[in-house]
Amino acid sequence: MMAPEAKNQCCESLPFDVLSNLPENVIDIILMCLPFRDAVRTSILSNIWRYKWCRLPELTLDDAFWKTKNNLICHTTAITKIIYHILIFHEGPITKFTLCVPKSRSCPMIDDLIYFLAKNGIRDLVLKLPFKSEPYELPPSFFKSLQLRNLNLQNCLILRPPTFKGLDRLIRLELCEVSISSEDLGSLISHCLLLEHLVLYIAETYSNLIEINAPRLKSFYFAGSVRSIFLKNIPLLAKLLLASSDTDYFGEEKWDIAKFFESFESFSALEHIYLNMLFAAEASEVPTRLPFSLNSVKRLDISVDLYNSVEVSCALCLIRSFPYLQYMDISEAYPKYDIEEAYQVEFTSDVTFNHLREVRLTLASGSIIEMQLAKLLLANSPMLVRMLFASCVVKASAAVKKLAAELTTFQRASPKAEVSFIEN
CATH class of the missing domain: 3.80.10 (Leucine-rich repeat, LRR (right-handed beta-alpha superhelix))
Structure with a gap:
């Protein structure tokens, strides 16, 4: 343990305000490692730190940001005030921005926010808004976000301007419950020439087909x-x-x-x-x-x-x-239980799985129909190494485990095949 005299000497050798004398790049690294809420809180450390958060290139306003010790910050006025401060005080480019608004709340400043982000070179944008009877319509400024690489939208309305030529730098596109015509969606995808990853969650059924034309999609x-x-x-x-x-x-x-x-x-x-x-x-x-x-x-x-x-x-x-x-x-x-024999399906197959090495079956009840499926795969897979069983519900795990035990004695095409039950 360090002697009291040594401790005093060590403290005397340190600058009076260590935090204020940190190099700028070190401060930036510290702020980048913190959740955005904590990064903003560093403003109270000193006058020098007061506006350091304002130059962060990545801002995340998600559920963790809105959550307090007691509840979520759900008041529209509070959300509006926070976004207003970002628009007023932030300096420099914003490369990544995430906004997840709490459920059943509105955010009247989103148009201004998107204009601000488009002007500041946004590359990654996540915009998840609460479900409402009328989805949020993306403003014209959104279609000028030509630097976008990754885009994730939820509960938005996209009305593509006739002059819009696409996001030609976009690599990943994710749309969840987004209102857009099949023609506009197909056109949007086809004009994202670098698109590699596409995620679509669309509840609406279109009368016209959505054409997925993306030559670089992986x-x-x-x-x-x-x-x-x-x-x-x-x-x-x-x-x-x-x-x-x-x-x-x-x-x-x-x-x-x-x-x-x-x-x-x-x-x-x-x-x-x-x-x-x-x-x-x-x-x-x-x-x-x-x-x-x-x-x-x-x-x-x-x-x-x-x-x-x-x-x-x-x-x-x-x-x-x-x-x-x-x-x-x-x-x-x-998953079904106690199914009558009349509902069972016979598995017959003339196919041989010459390259199949591993099978995982997540079953419900260990029934005869499930055994038929397992027997089919065991009998027609000469290269099989492993067949794993799991239960999709806890109460049926014993029955599925028993099924796996019974199949260990069943004749199989591959002498190396192991049959086992795994706990979920």
Whole structure:
């Protein structure tokens, strides 16, 4: 332990105000490491620190920012005042800005804020607004944000000006519950020439198809009416997620699964597909397999209702069409218990999974139908190394674990295949 005399000498050798004498670059690093709320609070340290936060290039006003010890800052006046201070005092470029407004509150200064950000070279913009009857309409200044690289919008209305030529530097685009016509959305995507990652969560069902024309796109995540999209020109696509919603055209014209997937034949880079098979529930006659094979797909994740014969048939059709699968993850979309025999589906397949090495099954009840699926994969996968079982609900874990134990004694095509249960 340091002697009192030594401590006094050490303190005397330090400057009177250490914080005020820190190099500018050190102060900037400190502020960048702090949450924005704490960075603003450094204003009380000294006169020198009072406006240091005003030159931060990255500002985040999310739930953590609005939260206090007792509650969220939800008053519109308080939110407006905070944004007003940013507009008045901030200096220099803002490269990244995140605004998540608390639920059921409005923010009347967003137009001014977007104008300010566009003028200051915004590159990454996250704008998540509360759901209202009328979504927030993006102002004309938004379409002048030509430096944007990443854009994430929620609960907004996009009316594309006729003169708008696109965000030609945009790399990632994420739209959640955004109101935009199918024509404008297709045009927006096609005019983002550098776009690599696209995420769309769209509840609305369009009468006209949304054309996804993005020659540099590498990943595409879509949640909504799958029948509303047409994958036109995406030769570099490597990862695809299609999660259907209940807004599909159930009860109307039957859906042709082969026609929908015919454009996939040209996707030579596609390696990973996730499918929520709800979109196939109202499909027309399902072929045994697609008229072509997708040899590039190595991983397939499927969420399927095992007690819906059409969904199961569509899933098997697709699985047969991916001859080079190495990893498969199958989960039950709608867990059921105590299902009667009349609802069971027979799994029959003439396909051999010559490259399949690992399978994960997330099941609900350990029922006969689930055992049939597991037996099918074990009997037709000569290169299988591991089959993992998990339970999608806690109370069924014992039954699924018992199913895994029973299958350890079942004959399998691969002598190396291990069957095991994993705890979630």
